[in-house]
Amino acid sequence: QDKLYVPLISKGFQHQFWQAVKAGADKAGAELGVEVTFEGPDNESQVDKQIDMLAAALAKKPAAIGFAALDSQAAIPLLKQAQDAKIPVIAFDSGVDSDIPVATASTDNIAAAALAADKLAELIGDAGKVAVVAHDQTSRTGVDRRDGFVNRMKESHPNVEIVTIEYGGGDHLKSTEITKAILTANPDIKGIFGTNEGSAIGVVNGVKEAGAKVVVVGYDSGKAQKDAVRDGSMAGAITQNPVGIGYETVKAAVAAAKGEKVEKNIDTGFYWYDKTNIDSPEISAVLYD
Amino acid sequence: MSELVRMEGIDKSFPGVHALKAVDFDLQTGEVHSLMGENGAGKSTLMKVLSGVYRPDGGRILVDGQEVSIPTPRAAQDLGIGIIHQELALMRDLTVAQNIWIGREPRLSFGRLDEAKLNADTAAIFAGMNIHMDPRTPVAGLTIARQQMVEIAKALSYRSRVLIMDEPTAALNDAEIAELFTIIRRLKAEGVGIIYISHKMDEIKRISDRVTVMRDGAYVGTVAAEETPISRIISMMVGRELTDEAVTIPDLSGAETALEVIDVSRGRELKEISFSLRKGEILGFAGLMGAGRTELARAIFGAEPIDSGEIRVHGKPLRITSPAEAVRAGIGYLSEDRKHYGLALGMDVRANIAMASLRRHCDAIGRIDEAALARVAKDYIQKLAIRTPGDRQEVRLLSGGNQQKVVIAKWLLRDCDILIFDEPTRGIDVGAKAEIYRLLNELAAAGKAIIVISSELPEVLRLSHRIAVMCEGRLTGILPGGAEQERIMELATQRNGKTAA
Amino acid sequence: MSEKASLRGSAQQKILAFASLIVLLIGFSLASPNFFQVSNIMAILQATSVNGVLAVGVTMIIITGGIDLSIGTLMTFCAVMTGVVLTWAGMPLPFGVLAAIGTGAFCGFVSGGLVARMKIPPFIATLGMMLVLKGLSLIVTGTKPIYFNDTPGFTLIAQGSLIGQFVPAFPVPNGVLVLFIVAGVTSWILSRTVLGRYTFALGSNEEAVRLSGVNTNFWKIAIYTLSGAICGIGGLLIASRLNSAQPALGLGYELEAIAAVVIGGTSLAGGRGTILGTLIGALIMSVLTNGLRVLSVAPEWQTVVTGAIIIIAVYADQMRRREAK
Amino acid sequence: MSEKASLRGSAQQKILAFASLIVLLIGFSLASPNFFQVSNIMAILQATSVNGVLAVGVTMIIITGGIDLSIGTLMTFCAVMTGVVLTWAGMPLPFGVLAAIGTGAFCGFVSGGLVARMKIPPFIATLGMMLVLKGLSLIVTGTKPIYFNDTPGFTLIAQGSLIGQFVPAFPVPNGVLVLFIVAGVTSWILSRTVLGRYTFALGSNEEAVRLSGVNTNFWKIAIYTLSGAICGIGGLLIASRLNSAQPALGLGYELEAIAAVVIGGTSLAGGRGTILGTLIGALIMSVLTNGLRVLSVAPEWQTVVTGAIIIIAVYADQMRRREAK
Numbered sequence A: 001q002d003k004l005y006v007p008l009i010s011k012g013f014q015h016q017f018w019q020a021v022k023a024g025a026d027k028a029g030a031e032l033g034v035e036v037t038f039e040g041p042d043n044e045s046q047v048d049k050q051i052d053m054l055a056a057a058l059a060k061k062p063a064a065i066g067f068a069a070l071d072s073q074a075a076i077p078l079l080k081q082a083q084d085a086k087i088p089v090i091a092f093d094s095g096v097d098s099d100i101p102v103a104t105a106s107t108d109n110i111a112a113a114a115l116a117a118d119k120l121a122e123l124i125g126d127a128g129k130v131a132v133v134a135h136d137q138t139s140r141t142g143v144d145r146r147d148g149f150v151n152r153m154k155e156s157h158p159n160v161e162i163v164t165i166e167y168g169g170g171d172h173l174k175s176t177e178i179t180k181a182i183l184t185a186n187p188d189i190k191g192i193f194g195t196n197e198g199s200a201i202g203v204v205n206g207v208k209e210a211g212a213k214v215v216v217v218g219y220d221s222g223k224a225q226k227d228a229v230r231d232g233s234m235a236g237a238i239t240q241n242p243v244g245i246g247y248e249t250v251k252a253a254v255a256a257a258k259g260e261k262v263e264k265n266i267d268t269g270f271y272w273y274d275k276t277n278i279d280s281p282e283i284s285a286v287l288y289d
Numbered sequence B: 001m002s003e004l005v006r007m008e009g010i011d012k013s014f015p016g017v018h019a020l021k022a023v024d025f026d027l028q029t030g031e032v033h034s035l036m037g038e039n040g041a042g043k044s045t046l047m048k049v050l051s052g053v054y055r056p057d058g059g060r061i062l063v064d065g066q067e068v069s070i071p072t073p074r075a076a077q078d079l080g081i082g083i084i085h086q087e088l089a090l091m092r093d094l095t096v097a098q099n100i101w102i103g104r105e106p107r108l109s110f111g112r113l114d115e116a117k118l119n120a121d122t123a124a125i126f127a128g129m130n131i132h133m134d135p136r137t138p139v140a141g142l143t144i145a146r147q148q149m150v151e152i153a154k155a156l157s158y159r160s161r162v163l164i165m166d167e168p169t170a171a172l173n174d175a176e177i178a179e180l181f182t183i184i185r186r187l188k189a190e191g192v193g194i195i196y197i198s199h200k201m202d203e204i205k206r207i208s209d210r211v212t213v214m215r216d217g218a219y220v221g222t223v224a225a226e227e228t229p230i231s232r233i234i235s236m237m238v239g240r241e242l243t244d245e246a247v248t249i250p251d252l253s254g255a256e257t258a259l260e261v262i263d264v265s266r267g268r269e270l271k272e273i274s275f276s277l278r279k280g281e282i283l284g285f286a287g288l289m290g291a292g293r294t295e296l297a298r299a300i301f302g303a304e305p306i307d308s309g310e311i312r313v314h315g316k317p318l319r320i321t322s323p324a325e326a327v328r329a330g331i332g333y334l335s336e337d338r339k340h341y342g343l344a345l346g347m348d349v350r351a352n353i354a355m356a357s358l359r360r361h362c363d364a365i366g367r368i369d370e371a372a373l374a375r376v377a378k379d380y381i382q383k384l385a386i387r388t389p390g391d392r393q394e395v396r397l398l399s400g401g402n403q404q405k406v407v408i409a410k411w412l413l414r415d416c417d418i419l420i421f422d423e424p425t426r427g428i429d430v431g432a433k434a435e436i437y438r439l440l441n442e443l444a445a446a447g448k449a450i451i452v453i454s455s456e457l458p459e460v461l462r463l464s465h466r467i468a469v470m471c472e473g474r475l476t477g478i479l480p481g482g483a484e485q486e487r488i489m490e491l492a493t494q495r496n497g498k499t500a501a
Numbered sequence C, D: 001m002s003e004k005a006s007l008r009g010s011a012q013q014k015i016l017a018f019a020s021l022i023v024l025l026i027g028f029s030l031a032s033p034n035f036f037q038v039s040n041i042m043a044i045l046q047a048t049s050v051n052g053v054l055a056v057g058v059t060m061i062i063i064t065g066g067i068d069l070s071i072g073t074l075m076t077f078c079a080v081m082t083g084v085v086l087t088w089a090g091m092p093l094p095f096g097v098l099a100a101i102g103t104g105a106f107c108g109f110v111s112g113g114l115v116a117r118m119k120i121p122p123f124i125a126t127l128g129m130m131l132v133l134k135g136l137s138l139i140v141t142g143t144k145p146i147y148f149n150d151t152p153g154f155t156l157i158a159q160g161s162l163i164g165q166f167v168p169a170f171p172v173p174n175g176v177l178v179l180f181i182v183a184g185v186t187s188w189i190l191s192r193t194v195l196g197r198y199t200f201a202l203g204s205n206e207e208a209v210r211l212s213g214v215n216t217n218f219w220k221i222a223i224y225t226l227s228g229a230i231c232g233i234g235g236l237l238i239a240s241r242l243n244s245a246q247p248a249l250g251l252g253y254e255l256e257a258i259a260a261v262v263i264g265g266t267s268l269a270g271g272r273g274t275i276l277g278t279l280i281g282a283l284i285m286s287v288l289t290n291g292l293r294v295l296s297v298a299p300e301w302q303t304v305v306t307g308a309i310i311i312i313a314v315y316a317d318q319m320r321r322r323e324a325k
């Protein structure tokens, strides 16, 4: 009999975040002796591209599928198809609104962004103007992080004003330009939140190019982000546990394929890291380059 | 004299067309050798073989007695063979001088262009040709005739030993032709061999030493120009005798007025032009290059706006602001520039003939009646003797003269009450010309009102019931049919009321 | 005789155009047993449907010598308007269909007007429209997808299978059926009607057409309008496939559709092109994408191979055409 | 006389081309006090640098009547190769510069060959290249960015300010300087050299150029090669600005650059165009983007307004040109 085959359909593959998920998945694949593939569309608006990928994955008659839905509802017919074919589905990254997935390994983005809000508020003395450079206006993660951040500010930090929210598609350069424009429009701004790796690095670059003094809070990891945290150009950032997400997804998939019982919700957690704890073992374990 | 070029048994086929069938041709130094034949006989194709555009399927070419192969235009140039192509091949976005020296630009260091020398050299060539043109003029704005001049200047700039001229005078008028002939004689004296193609029979006698005739892609024969009567050459070309009738001017005093043009002006091009045209009348327009005849026709046709004046059709004043309105009002216009304004070159003969008349050949939901169009197209192909493998052949693959016939067919099919023909016989062979004259007369007899603009005075004289003459945007006079050539020339050069030399 | 020969030549060409596609199909079938199976072939066809419909629509515009960069975001905007009519206003299904097609036609009409009457280069006019429509979709929806859960049967438009009801072995999804119908009708329009004739003529020599007394502006606008309506159908299909109108979708679809058109042998210079070619072009692209995925080629290599094969396929086609002459 | 008028007209046109840009600048200055400030103007210029360089490069290709869709991913690939040479191989800075320009030139050479020798339509050839290069960047880097932390001074290429050292009031970033130098040289090449002459000639009537005995293939390849080299400079700039080679970047940059070219009055049909126009086109785009952001216009409205203004600007320019005639 051939090796078990587990494809992971993600939301992308080019971000370092996704590469870390992939690394975790590959690791689990190697340990458990299953074949793992990993792919995702170019950007998070390509809902239908992802559906086509799911369709192609189903054609390969996999043992189980890992799926990070860009839009859960849109994927339902194919998920049903998987269910009918008795292919277990494991949701990862941000969850799937459906009861088809037998398990979900994800980050609670709303809570994570709320933590970022708390941290940023604290760093600017709980008062003043801040802005958000988000990576996407419509995707689940983009929306959750924006809303988690904004709502927490409104609820718990009434003296912090969010002056603007812009979207840079996670493109480093675009996010840089956006940051500079925000700084021009709001010379008195105190803090900016970048909602994923590309956005956060863009904010750091923009602040640097404009020669401004602004507290930057980021999201995710990656070499540039770690460097920025170390040299103080970024006050700190939220990191998820992408390697863990990938690892747990594959592990759950294999278990489900073998008919074993799997835990329904695998919360892979999120962490705040800054200069002080970046080298601590529990943080460095979830950071990636 | 010595032999410059010899072509032996040249063969060339295109899909569906055997264009050259073992053709022989030779050229001596210092001679003008005319190549004659009906439209589609294969003249241009033979010359394209000689100038490296096409590679022959068979036969051989000798230059200075040496067998050569001419795979590219460059190779032809290197052998000293230059050509003026029948279909103007200019780069519209470049200036006149840039066009002329393309590929041989005078350079400074670092690949820099010596633009000053480029323009000066061009000016010198123009001076030698006795024409006035700023070397820095963009080609895009030039009339067809001016473009033709540029092509000639370009060919001269090569200082070739063999110069092929494929219908260089098709768009020129008598004065310019005379100028060109002076140049040709000069080149001849310098020992250049010239291959000359034209459908203007009178030119053949004036300029050539020998004449080679082709028919249907085959070599018919070579004769000495001097001792061979034109009628003999024509019969070699068409394989029969042609009879030409003289103009008969009908009595139109009772005829209804079809078109009135009253005080039409636009910018510097058209100045207060008034005339009228009756049903059944053929009004010829004569004038020098740039006299404004084309501009006037385009203005009447709504292709170009007018500043002031009025146009009446069948007595009703009309504001015509687009060709569509003109055609709706029953006016048709055949442009002098078939390639740019007359044909969809990539489409087939049938579609082009039908272009102005589709509405009449479709049903309520816009479905085209192809069967009817096929019939019509075949009809015109036969009537105008259009040489084509079929009505589905792309027009771009037809010879120049046959393309012109397709444009004519388009307007004949449209059947307008008022027809304006701008240089209708440009590039058309004698036989077909006679046929077109006959057609125009028939149309007039059937009550159509017709304007013919032509740079060929004999044509104007042969056709017109009245002759309008223009100079520098003004209508300087209207003469009765059959007027004296001298009188026409006088009006054609009458600047601002005064007569120039 | 020669006429027949040239007809034969062109028929030959049509068959030859399939060659690259066939080679790909055979190649992938040999490489993976999972590839040539009814369910996967249906998946490929389904994946072709949206892009195919857009490509068919834009083929007309490209034949006129124009271009339409707005097709992707227009498709989305049409899907959004369908959502507005069906989900928000709660109207019955046919109105949703009308909304998509009507919106498409209207926007096509506007683009056509910009190009024909205001003489704005098609690239700019439709680039502008692309951005405007992209923004409008986000504005109208408030950046949230609109779902069609309240319109039973909506997903059947693309996902159901009329054919499957009669021929269970070939459950061709309706989306594909729609694509073939749209392609058939458009092909008929192009080859049989006045509109089609002027489409080619405009691309071949617009000025000559105008000087033939044809109201070129009118016809150009008509062509853009029709193409827009076809985009609307594309919007309907994608909405049905995703059971939702995704307002952020759309960018990038124009390039994919135009690529299908050009791979299919239609010249961007205008004047020539066929719907059959476009269909084949669209199929080549989706067979490639699907096949490489089924072979589990690493995603970064998928792009490389796709790029290379597109070039090779077009080159091979051209070689064949030259030989056919 | 009319000939002289047309010469005069073209000088006039050049000045008028600025009009849309000026109107935008004045409008934004009035709308926000923060807009017209040295730092923001520098930010706008800096934001123009990468897109501007790409646009200048592709202008040449568009003038030949071609198109290059690969410029965005080629830029990235060049940045990656610089990273390989500087960070991985640890060579000194000049080699990194050479790597970027050399890689660009080589890829341009390949595209040129596909177009000129293999007669693949530029759209397809460069679409293929776009995909191939996109994949290659990911493959070479292992989908990880390459950082330039070990190459001190690398960020100065785009971000430093030579001019600022002499004129502290105008700290024009080096990236902008590079853009202006590239634009100046290209403009000079186009108007003064043989290569430039053939660029226009090819776009105007390629067959006529060939019939004049020019080796059109050679020159076409040369033009693509040069344009590729310019892309390489763009890759250098973006790498320097981001202090890294980001392998996933690049898609979409081609459309932006081509838009700048067309807004600047260069015709996609070939034969006409200016570098000055392209610069203005690129500036119009970045002024628009920056201005709307400074005004804090909602992002979805930013797209709508950008689309509308692009159309209006081009329309206004055309009206002016027609009047100038």
Ligand SMILES: Nc1ncnc2c1ncn2[C@@H]1O[C@H](COP(=O)(O)OP(=O)(O)OP(=O)(O)O)[C@@H](O)[C@H]1O
Pocket: B014, B015, B017, B019, B037, B038, B039, B040, B041, B042, B043, B044, B045, B046, B086, B387, B388, B397, B398, B399, B400, B401, B402, B427, B429
């Ligand atoms: N590229 C081609 N493909 C197919 N047929 C062609 C091609 N070029 C020329 N022909 C055909 O070859 C024949 C000879 O054409 P050619 O242009 O040599 O005629 P010609 O004698 O110059 O006529 P004209 O006096 O009208 O210019 C014509 O029937 C023409 O349709």
Ligand SMILES: Nc1ncnc2c1ncn2[C@@H]1O[C@H](COP(=O)(O)OP(=O)(O)OP(=O)(O)O)[C@@H](O)[C@H]1O
Pocket: B143, B144, B145, B146, B171, B268, B269, B287, B288, B289, B290, B291, B292, B293, B294, B295, B296, B336, B455, D001, D002
């Ligand atoms: N020799 C010239 N000098 C300057 N302009 C010229 C010349 N010839 C043509 N033109 C341009 O052409 C315009 C009028 O030409 P038009 O085509 O109407 O003349 P035409 O009488 O039809 O002559 P033809 O068509 O034989 O050249 C002029 O206004 C001018 O712009």
Ligand SMILES: O[C@@H]1[C@@H](O)[C@H](O)OC[C@H]1O
Pocket: A011, A012, A015, A017, A044, A093, A141, A196, A197, A219, A220
């Ligand atoms: O969804 C992803 C998110 O989790 C990560 O942080 O950034 C990239 C996104 O694609």
Ligand SMILES: [Mg+2]
Pocket: B043, B044, B045, B086, B166, B399, B400, B401
């Ligand atoms: Mg000829």
Ligand SMILES: [Mg+2]
Pocket: B293, B294, B295, B336, B422
């Ligand atoms: Mg004229």
